[in-house]
Amino acid sequence: MISSTNIKHLLLIIFLSANAFQATTSCFFARKYRVQVVNRLPSNNSSLILHCASGDNELGRRTIYAGQTFEWSFCASGFSKTLFFCHLWWGSKDRAFEVFNSKHSINDCTSFLCSWSAMSDGIYFQDGQNGELEKRYDWN
Numbered sequence: 001m002i003s004s005t006n007i008k009h010l011l012l013i014i015f016l017s018a019n020a021f022q023a024t025t026s027c028f029f030a031r032k033y034r035v036q037v038v039n040r041l042p043s044n045n046s047s048l049i050l051h052c053a054s055g056d057n058e059l060g061r062r063t064i065y066a067g068q069t070f071e072w073s074f075c076a077s078g079f080s081k082t083l084f085f086c087h088l089w090w091g092s093k094d095r096a097f098e099v100f101n102s103k104h105s106i107n108d109c110t111s112f113l114c115s116w117s118a119m120s121d122g123i124y125f126q127d128g129q130n131g132e133l134e135k136r137y138d139w140n
Contacts, residue, residue, distance in 0.1 A: 018021045027075030031112055035087060035099050036071035040124075041063045045091065048118050052086040052099065076102050088118055093139035095123055 026032070039048040046066030052059040057074070064070050078080040080102050087096040100114055109115065111128030124138040 030075040030077040032073055033076050033112050034071060034073045035084060035114045036069050038069045039118045040064055040117045041090060042120055049089040050086055054084045057083055091121055095137050097137055
């Protein structure tokens with residue numbers, strides 16, 4: 001006969017294993033979103049410095065060049081309070097903005113890909129690879 005202590009230990013092992021598997025493979029009760037920042041600046045002055053983070057994830061400061069993309073993914077649901085921001089620098093110009101906020105991005109990123117492009121006249125948003133580019137911000 002199996003004791004109740006052994007059953008509890010077995011259930012705990014199953015629970016922990018399932019959580020570890022889930023954390024590495026998929027989003028449980030949530031959707032997987034991708035955010036990308038694309039450098040679409042003129043190639044003669046192409047260096048774009050960016051720093052992106054959330055309250056839980058520090059993605060670091062990076063430099064990407066004309067045609068390059070920085071991308072990351074995460075899980076979010078309509079019940080989550082997920083917020084990512086980026087600060088971009090291009091020469092003497094800069095702009096800080098939210099790249100994903102679960103309060104409104106779930107409606108904006110219906111393809112689950114929020115794409116942001118740095119262009120010479122400002123920052124553009126695109127829902128997915130084939131969405132329409134929409135200017136959201138001017139450079140400061």
